[in-house]
Amino acid sequence: MKKRILILGGGFGGVYTAVFLEKLMTKAEREATEIAIVSRDNYMVFQPLLPEVISGSVQLNHVISPIRRLARTARLYTREVEAIDIAAHTVKLSPGAKPVPLVISYDHLVIAMGTRLDYNKIPGMREHAFPFKYLSDALSLRNQLVLALEEAELENDPELRRALLTFVVAGGGFSGVECVAEMNDFLREAVHSYHQISEKDLRLILVQFDDRILPELTEGLSIFAHQLLVKRGVEIQIGRRLMAVSADTAIVEDLKTKQIETIRTRTTVATVPAAAHPILSTIPLPKDRGRIKVDEGLEVPEAPGVWALGDCALVKQVDGKFSPATAQHALRQAKTCAQNILASLRGTRKHVFAFTGLGKMGSLGRRSAVAEICGVRLKGLLAWLLWRGVYVTKFPGLDGQLRLIVDLILDIFLPRDITQFRLFPEEDVHREHFEAGERVFKEGDVGDKVYFIAKGEAIVLRGDQPLAVLNQGEMFGEAALACNHPRNATVIARTSLELVVVNRVAFHELIGCLPGLRYNIETSMNQRIGAVLIWTGKFGSQWPGSERDHAQPAVR
Numbered sequence: 001m002k003k004r005i006l007i008l009g010g011g012f013g014g015v016y017t018a019v020f021l022e023k024l025m026t027k028a029e030r031e032a033t034e035i036a037i038v039s040r041d042n043y044m045v046f047q048p049l050l051p052e053v054i055s056g057s058v059q060l061n062h063v064i065s066p067i068r069r070l071a072r073t074a075r076l077y078t079r080e081v082e083a084i085d086i087a088a089h090t091v092k093l094s095p096g097a098k099p100v101p102l103v104i105s106y107d108h109l110v111i112a113m114g115t116r117l118d119y120n121k122i123p124g125m126r127e128h129a130f131p132f133k134y135l136s137d138a139l140s141l142r143n144q145l146v147l148a149l150e151e152a153e154l155e156n157d158p159e160l161r162r163a164l165l166t167f168v169v170a171g172g173g174f175s176g177v178e179c180v181a182e183m184n185d186f187l188r189e190a191v192h193s194y195h196q197i198s199e200k201d202l203r204l205i206l207v208q209f210d211d212r213i214l215p216e217l218t219e220g221l222s223i224f225a226h227q228l229l230v231k232r233g234v235e236i237q238i239g240r241r242l243m244a245v246s247a248d249t250a251i252v253e254d255l256k257t258k259q260i261e262t263i264r265t266r267t268t269v270a271t272v273p274a275a276a277h278p279i280l281s282t283i284p285l286p287k288d289r290g291r292i293k294v295d296e297g298l299e300v301p302e303a304p305g306v307w308a309l310g311d312c313a314l315v316k317q318v319d320g321k322f323s324p325a326t327a328q329h330a331l332r333q334a335k336t337c338a339q340n341i342l343a344s345l346r347g348t349r350k351h352v353f354a355f356t357g358l359g360k361m362g363s364l365g366r367r368s369a370v371a372e373i374c375g376v377r378l379k380g381l382l383a384w385l386l387w388r389g390v391y392v393t394k395f396p397g398l399d400g401q402l403r404l405i406v407d408l409i410l411d412i413f414l415p416r417d418i419t420q421f422r423l424f425p426e427e428d429v430h431r432e433h434f435e436a437g438e439r440v441f442k443e444g445d446v447g448d449k450v451y452f453i454a455k456g457e458a459i460v461l462r463g464d465q466p467l468a469v470l471n472q473g474e475m476f477g478e479a480a481l482a483c484n485h486p487r488n489a490t491v492i493a494r495t496s497l498e499l500v501v502v503n504r505v506a507f508h509e510l511i512g513c514l515p516g517l518r519y520n521i522e523t524s525m526n527q528r529i530g531a532v533l534i535w536t537g538k539f540g541s542q543w544p545g546s547e548r549d550h551a552q553p554a555v556r
């Protein structure tokens with residue numbers, strides 16, 4: 001029976017381990033071994049180029065590479081890893097077309113599942129901030145920029161218009177700086193196609209926790225980057241942290257003075273530090289802050305045959321430092337990992353991971369970058385040319401490199417694309433977060449959603465008159481939907497408030513097919529009519545597709 005090397009993760013670490021294994025195996029070894037990769041997607045994302053997708057200077061599908069073309073002989077399972085059983089040497093994958101999970105056994109296991117964004121540290125981040133890690137994040141952020149411009153163009157309320165044209169990016173590391181630089185370039189060029197918006201209406205804010213941006217670089221380069229971004233119109237707030245996000249605001253705290261600023265914005269991007277992959281917390285392997293501890297050959301000493309690399313592993317380098325979470329390290333680790341799996345199968349000596357990094361580069365948008373390569377510091381156009389050259393040559397596959405070159409050349413001559421893709425319809429059920437004092441909706445607004453309180457308290461007002469306080473488990477906003485009337489009360493968060501929100505279509509679908517739910521909602525609304533006189537007596541006559549029959553529920 002063939003031995004199986006099972007690789008979890010289709011990023012730099014996982015895919016390149018398979019690529020190096022294919023390269024290094026003899027014909028006999030290839031026949032005796034199966035390489036299998038499990039990845040959520042059937043492509044690998046070249047993350048260093050993700051910021052370019054925001055501005056459209058590189059096409060979305062030109063920053064990805066199909067895994068099947070990179071690791072040609074490997075068997076690809078496009079599935080989600082659900083559980084890893086180290087003792088049984090098996091991995092459970094999510095069900096596919098057939099609704100049963102798939103369990104695969106392995107002889108060698110390579111864990112390269114990267115990290116996840118940590119949503120838990122900042123209230124409202126999951127609900128309202130735009131993350132910036134995956135391919136879909138770059139696209140949805142780009143769409144949001146265009147949407148904000150479209151809305152601002154038509155908006156008469158000056159406060160809302162200002163919020164639409166204010167963009168906050170939290171995190172002044174490489175991802176945050178590259179992201180804000182691309183957003184800035186894109187927006188400042190795009191506004192010329194709008195009649196009511198000018199460049200001076202735009203406000204882009206970069207919020208950085210440290211006392212300088214790009215702290216990974218020497219101070220001179222970080223000052224250069226700071227000054228260049230400021231000159232190009234980005235406001236940089238140093239020594240501040242993003243405290244909370246809501247639909248309308250980014251709340252920022254000054255770390256020294258403890259002063260809190262509420263920035264009105266509809267677009268907050270969080271490039272906050274990533275957290276360990278949650279599946280890893282379930283496996284009994286030694287870890288440090290969630291990263292799997294491995295030896296200098298990338299094997300887990302306590303579990304021979306289990307290997308870990310990339311962002312999810314804690315790899316000690318020969319210089320005594322731990323490898324940073326970068327693609328260049330994941331790629332080199334992949335080679336060492338492949339060599340050592342083969343050494344283990346062949347019974348030969350293992351290699352030591354000897355790479356300590358070539359340098360760091362960061363793009364600042366519009367033909368400028370900063371770079372520190374092998375001790376040489378570069379900035380401006382030269383650094384930018386080097387940055388582009390390196391990533392084009394590092395991009396996997398000649399076809400991918402050619403596509404990239406064409407995009408980068410066209411970007412010099414053509415205006416930025418400002419079309420908006422409507423690929424992500426608003427979810428029928430989603431979560432929203434409000435900080436104390438923020439308004440959920442106001443009297444007279446269109447009733448488009450129903451709200452269920454998951455956590456916190458809300459206060460209901462008519463005019464200035466408080467009518468009721470609503471708590472966890474209670475619902476509000478249903479009357480306007482049921483009666484097809486504007487909101488007849490205002491609801492404000494009394495404390496930090498987490499809501500589960502159901503949109504109009506989903507609400508009517510539920511009501512239409514669940515008479516029990518409809519009955520309960522009617523009863524609760526009738527009680528409120530008696531108790532606080534919020535809701536109008538017209539309720540009930542306009543339930544979708546129904547007579548006002550107050551039918552008893554079939555299901556309660």
Ligand SMILES: Cc1cc2nc3c(=O)[nH]c(=O)nc-3n(C[C@H](O)[C@H](O)[C@H](O)COP(=O)(O)OP(=O)(O)OC[C@H]3O[C@@H](n4cnc5c(N)ncnc54)[C@H](O)[C@@H]3O)c2cc1C
Nearest residue numbers: 009010011012013040047048081114310311325326327328
């Ligand atoms: C915006 C951005 C810009 C960056 N720029 C640079 C740069 O310029 N230079 C640089 O060196 N590094 C850069 N990095 C960092 C670099 O991309 C990462 O260090 C590198 O991708 C790590 O590789 P990895 O294989 O460990 O993880 P990843 O590349 O994150 O791959 C993890 C893989 O595991 C898969 N996966 C996770 N969970 C599951 C599951 N349960 N089931 C199935 N599949 C799963 C994911 O889908 C993914 O394919 C950047 C990162 C970002 C986000």
